[in-house]
Amino acid sequence: MGWKAFVLSGALTLGLAGGAVDAAAETLRLEPASMTEWKAVYGRVEARDSVPARARLGGTIIALNVTEGDTVKAGDVLALVKDDKIDFQIAATNAQLSGLQASLANAQSELTRGEQLLKSGVTTTQRLDQLRTQVDVIANQIGATEAQRAVIEEQAKEGQVLAPVDGKVLTVPVTRGAVALAGETIATVGGGGFFLRLAIPERHAATLKQGAAIEIDGVDGTSATEGRLAKIYPEIDNGRVIADVEVADLPTAFVNARVLVRLPVGSHEALLVPQAAIVNRFGVDYVSVIADGVTSERAVVIGQTVSDKGKDMVEILTGLAAGEEVQLP
Structure with a gap:
């Protein structure tokens, strides 16, 4: 072995062997924390009410x-x-009204003449009553025909x-x-507002909670937003649970557009350390651990990054155990 390799090996040994704890260094005792498990599905932008306008x-x-x-x-x-027959029906009704109004005018003239003849003793009261009845009948016929015309005109408005x-x-x-x-x-x-409709595998049905927070990835091509699981439908359709998510300022330029959504389907216990406490060397992640007053670096396998109280925290899958003390930078 050459002297350069020997010197390098000795340097690595000294670096990994550990040293005394820096009294000024900040430490963190690992405690299990609950992490939400997310399921990625696609939602569709749909109108709450889809109402047909019918003829x-x-x-x-x-x-x-x-x-x-x-x-x-x-x-x-x-x-x-437009139904062309309606115009003909209205014209026919107007003709009937014209004839009835002419008959009414004639009947009223006969009634006026009869009243004058009765005063002269030329006609009888019975004849006068017949003329009055004739006027009333024609007037009622006019009223019925006008009502019929109003019905036809209403049909035209429909x-x-x-x-x-x-x-x-x-x-x-x-x-x-x-x-x-x-x-x-x-x-x-489409009215009543717009929302995201999800079709979720039925194996996650028991974990869905109405009112839960939902993460939506870039609804309008920008940063992720948050929604709320507003309604869970009780009927399972083709192995899928249907649910609605309310999102503030949901873009509606394209109805039925597909949007990637992450919804909570469970939780698990995890160990979290600040992202700054992880050092990567040659593709391997290390965390400084304090044991018996001595600091040493330990290789770990990391998982997803989450935000906890405004700090970026990384899940440690293997390499650390609850109760151990981690040295922070």
């Missing part, structure tokens, strides 16, 4: 005022459906397809000029 009568779509992505308010006119809720138009499956049947969906409006 209330059959006819031709003569106007279509919205397209996918438009924001609407409840009661806004999304489209107009050609307006209204937005059922405030929200965003998700789908418009029809085009202008198409024929729509009564009850057919003209547009689908």
Whole structure:
């Protein structure tokens, strides 16, 4: 062995053998801490309520005022459906009203003449009563026909397809000029706010807690945010538990967009040391441990990094035991 190798070996031996404890050095006694276990799943941005705006009568779509992505308010006119038969029905009703009004005018004239003849003793009271009845019958017929016309006009107004809720138009499956049947969906409006919907493997169902904090990775391409597990549905669908997560300022530019989510599914005991206390040499991590007043470096296997009271802490998988004292830099 050459003298250079001998000197290097001696230096490493002195470095790893340890030394007396520095009285000014800060130490940490290892105690088991509870660490949350996270499960990564994908969530989808969905509307809380997906409500179809339906045509209330059959006819031709003569106007279509919205397209996918438009924001609407409840009661806004999304489209107009027209049934040409309604115009003919209204025209026929108006003609009936004109005839009845003419008959009423004639009956009232006959009644006025009869009252004058009764005063002269030319006609009888019975005849006058018949004229009054005829006027009342025609007046009631006019009232019934006007009510019938109001019904038809209301049917014409039902050609307006209204937005059922405030929200965003998700789908418009029809085009202008198409024929729509009564009850057919003209547009689908997503309202009630937006949230993340998760499909979680059922083996984690027992560990899910409503109200738990959820980590969302860069919903809008920025840093991670936090959400809340708002609702857990009781029905398991195809081996998956369905849950909803509420997120503040959730981007809704793309509905059904997939977002990576981490949710708590359990916990385990772990030993945590500050990240600054770990030294890496040639790919091996070392921690300075104090035992019997002597400091020595011990090789460890590290796990994930977590934040504890604003400090970066690293989980020690092997190499240290609870109760040991770690020297801090």
